Amino acid sequence: MDRKFNIVVYGVAENPQNTNRQLRMKKDMENVMEALSPTDIDIEPSDIKDLYRLGKYDQKSERPRPLLVKFLRSNTAIDILSSKSKLEAPIYIKPDLTPQERQKECLLLKERRSLIDNGTERRYIKIRNDSLYLNNKLHCKGSIPCTQINDNSTIEIVWAHVHLDKNNDFIIGSFYCPPHSSDTILDNLQSSIDMIKQKYPHTQIILGGDFNCPGIDWENSTLINSYVSCHFREKLIDLSHNYQLSQLVTFPTRAQNVLDLCFTTNPNSVISCEPLPGLSDHNAVLVSIKIPKRVIKQHPRTVYLYKLADWEKIREELSDLSHDYFEINQASPQSLDENWSFFLQNLQEIINTHTPTKKLSTRIHLPWLSSALKRLIRKKQRVYRRAKRYCRDSDWNEYKSLQKEIDHKLKYQHKSYLTNLTSSPDSNKKSLWHYIKSRKQENNGISTLINPINGHIITNPVEKADTLNQHFQSVFTSEDNSNIPDKGPSLFPSLPTFEITEQGVYNLLSTCDTSKSPGPDSLHPYVLKVTAAELYPILTHIFKQSLESGEVPLQWKHAYVTPIF
Incomplete structure (x- = not known):
């Protein structure tokens, strides 16, 4: 659907739901023509391809539902939008936005309301190009939706869940460790990371902040001279290894010390890590990562x-x-x-x-989805389209009933499939591992490794493969057949x-x-x-x-x- 032909009109009076549908559409057409007349744009009913109300009718609501108006020519929609300042209240119009664009706009409006509630004057707040400006300075962008994660920890740490879309999100955290802190603060940090790992087990984590822990060579995971106790530094290194966290900062952030650190569970997604002048006596750390993260696409494979x-x-x-x-x-x-x-x-x-x-595609296949359930899902989609078109309460009630029935049957069949897959001793192990693999939400490859020879942390994929191959070869022994000791006659019979x-x-x-x-x-x-x-x-x-x-x-x-x- 090309949205440049459409506009959304708000504030147009709505006829009662029990009115004849054709009569409602005729009245909406007349009301739209009257509402847009102050724009001085010459519009005829023949210029409008279609129009209908958005959302479900609510008899208790005093606010009329917006009208989506589709024009035959995109220039008509552009001219009306450029003249929207001439419209009289309560009528106002907006362009037809995608769900993602509406989500960005909603986030910016919520932030704008929050600033106004906290005492900021409206004239200082402007929204332009998916961004909110405060006193002509960029305050925030609406393109990165995130939510704060509640953490009851006693340490100074804050976590946020950045959710870009359904299958592309990550966790970002900020931590402060006061100077000369005891080992208890690292125990609390470990508990906080445990909470994140349990709640978001397959999500990338980025943790940064002022750790006030110099004296660590992070490339080799070794200690150097520092005023911080060796036990504290060793505990921090062990914590990063236990959670497969790679430390990215290798340059001084205050004087000659590396105090500000940045950890990630997916170093392959990092493009760069560099210092910037900070507002205090610390340098800021700028980390650039790939968004969206790299997805390994499986090409169709040939099967005989x-x-x-x-x-x-x-x-x-x-x-x-x-x-x-x-x-x-x-x-x-x-x-x-x-x-x-x-x-x-x-x-x-x-x-x-x-x-x-034949070529096998990578389409998602749900083995517990039966033919009867697929028919029910198609029926639900038909009912939804009918309900959205005619806005009848009976259609919406039927849609909700089908949705509940499908959800119940999906959960039941999924549970039955897993029970049969794991309980039977003769169950197909291939199907079990195929299901486990399908549940993975991301593929970050092999995590960081430690070189057994020099203790360096390995992040390069080729070096990881070489290290694993060397270890695999090392477990096999090569016997010296030229000098076999004589142990006398064997007590066991000879092999035929x-x-x-x-x-x-x-x-x-x-x-x-x-x-x-x-x-x-x-x-x-x-x-x-x-x-x-x-x-x-x-x-x-x-x-x-x-x-x-x-x-x-x-x-x-x-x-x-x-x-x-």
Whole structure:
């Protein structure tokens, strides 16, 4: 809907609800033409495309509902808005705003009312371009709605919840620690952060203020000479690590000391952190962050429709592949990596040729939303549109009744779905983890890490991956086989000769769990199971070759590793 063609007219008298609808619309048209006549704009009823009342009719209200007037030409709406100063009270007009713009305007008007109630004269307050000016100086902007969070703590701290939209918000806090404070103030700060974490578990936190705690090298999380006790500084460092808070200020904020700090749970969203001249003997700290925060968009992925594949053709070509494989090895024996690459590349080519695919979108899917409930939701939407159009009490009552019924059934079905998902011992674990993943409200990646060698805090994604990879490698040992001690005869029976047979490989392939996902080689268990009779000769040869050489193909050493901590 293009809102530049519309205006909203306030103060136009409204006919009773029991009047005929066509008569009400005709009377509203006449009243609008009369109300806009002082603008000296030549308007005819044919210039108006449509008009209707906004909101629900309230018989007890003395204030008439505003009228939304839609013109055929945008110039008509622009000319009327430019002449609105000529209108006579109680008539006034406004442009048709979006819900976000109305929210900004509402916030600015509330702040304006608050200033007037506190004694500020009206002539000093001006609202221009989504901003409120006091004595020609910017006082606040209406584009950042936030609410204060009540904190019963005894320390000097204030929290605010900045909610930009439904899925994009953060918590910002300001804290003051008096000089030479005891450790108790940090205990109270910890309790305050606990309260925020429990109330907003998945929301980014930004905490800044004057901590009066110099003598900390925040890049290395180490102590340097300072008048503040070591225990107090160590406790502050531990607090930041326990809550995964990264400290951003690395420059002096008063003399040569870093007293004013800024912590965040998502350092990847920070663009810059720099000092500014302050109003006191402290420098101000300017932190720029990405708003809205970075959202990792998942691209549609390709999946194979194995149940629709031409398995006869696949089996036929795999039989030819098996014949070619052994013919090549008889003519000239190939290395283990060459055999595996030949097998994998040809198998993937055959599967791609004879298996249809489709793209999976990232649309939100609620498995507990039944077809009956979807029909009920569509019915509610139809009733809502009808109620908004005709403004009948019977339609609004039906809409409210449907809304309550849908809310009740949604909660019941959601609860039943979770109960079935977690209570049954044979429940599908894949569905459970899919549900848990869908509940995540943001994706900040891996949190900050500490380098085990030098103790530095790691925020760069590449450095995080290297550190985790090094740790993963360090848990594996490389034994020295050249100097094995002789411990005499063993008290246990010797392990019998290990032999790989074609029947054994076939049995393993034919019993693959098809619900599992493929690994880095993209070989799906469904393919291995269905084509076990054609694949087992080649795989038996590769397994035997690996056992005899004591090596594995290079690709077998690749794996998906997910850190859990």
